[in-house]
Amino acid sequence: MLKALNNVETEGLRAITDAKDAEALEAWRIAYIGPKGKIRAVMPMMKDVPADQKAAVGKRLNEVKSSLEAAFEAMGSKPGASASVNPGPMLDMTEPGVIDSKVLGRRHIIPRVRDELVEIFARLGFEVAQGPELEDDEHNFVKLNIPPAHPARDPIDNFYVDDPAEADKPRMLRSQTSTVQIRTMERMLAEGGTPPVKIVSPGRVYRPDTVDATHSFMFHQIEGLYIDRGVSMSDLKSTLLQFAHAYFGEDAEIRLRPSFFPFTEPSAEFDMMIALKPDEPAQWVELGGCGMVDPNVLSACGLDPEEWTGFAFGFGIERIAMGKYGIPDIRMLYENDVRFLQRV
Ligand code: DAH
Secondary structure: OHHHHHHHHHHHHHHHHHOOOHHHHHHHHHHHOOOOOHHHHHHHHHHHOOHHHHHHHHHHHHHHHHHHHHHHHHHHOOOOOOOOOOOOOOOOOOOOOOOOHHHOOOOOHHHHHHHHHHHHHHHOOOEEOOOOOEEEHHHHOHHHOOOOOOHHHOHHHOOEOOOOOOOOOOEEEOOOOOHHHHHHHHHHHHOOOOOOEEEEEEEEEEOOOOOOOOOOOEEEEEEEEEEEOOOOHHHHHHHHHHHHHHHHOOOOOEEEEEEEEOOEEEEEEEEEEEOOOOOOOOEEEEEEEEEEEOHHHHHHOOOOOOOOEEEEEEEEHHHHHHHHHOOOOHHHHOOOOHHHHHHO
16 A cells, blocks of 8 residues: 555656646646545555554555645646636735725715815805704704794604603704704804804705615705895895806706795705716706795894895705716715725
């Protein structure tokens, strides 16, 4: 048996040097170390080995097996051997990485669009104002002229943090950035200021909507508010038109459709002609709402509606980003698929 083992070893080590490609190497593996290979074929001879030699012969059997397997491993890792024999190149995880400047990360499209919008409104004289995401129903609803029984206040449609049936001013994740209109007017009066107020406020809002191509439980809005003496609907429309031209180009078309919001009177829906998919014709896309600030809202904040008037607007930032960059599905913005992130 020792002789047979020596022969298999010598023959195997010689034969493997002739295996020039992956196929030949695989054939060698089957012939020598596979389950029906030559090593296995020698094993039954073990039963004829005298008992006092079994240990030594067994040791030699393992040596030959190991040396053939090692030879196979070594050949398999050489260049030219295919992945089917040796899966992939040997990786040294301790080597320093190669930095490819072409794939450096960059800012996500949402904060980029947010800053672009803020920049445009800044040119039109709007300052940035902020308000908390954890709000209370006084700022999200009451002072925005949304009465207690209004369907928008339904717990099903809002992320309440306190039970609205029990708490005095139940806290909630804000469902709209219109809260910042109230916060801004309150702050100004508390600091002894008076209008004009001219602010935009970008930020996150939350609604328990079922996620689909156009809905998400969290999204971004940008709110606008301008209060002064003698502000009119035509100021609103010209502001929106200037914004549309600045952001979408001189050909951009806008449309105001009569609508209803509790905090504006009159109210309108703001649409723009946009191609949502790169190869499709442009269509009217609703970007948000707008209108003249309702006198009740001004009074609730302590401003005399006989003296001051104003306009307000609130747009979906995702909608604008999707229109500007031809993104067909809102979910793409949150999936963090690198192929998408690199494209937009
Ligand atoms: N807050 C409204 C919403 O989330 C959008 C909106 C409509 C904001 C009209 C406004 C406005 O400021 O005047 O649906």
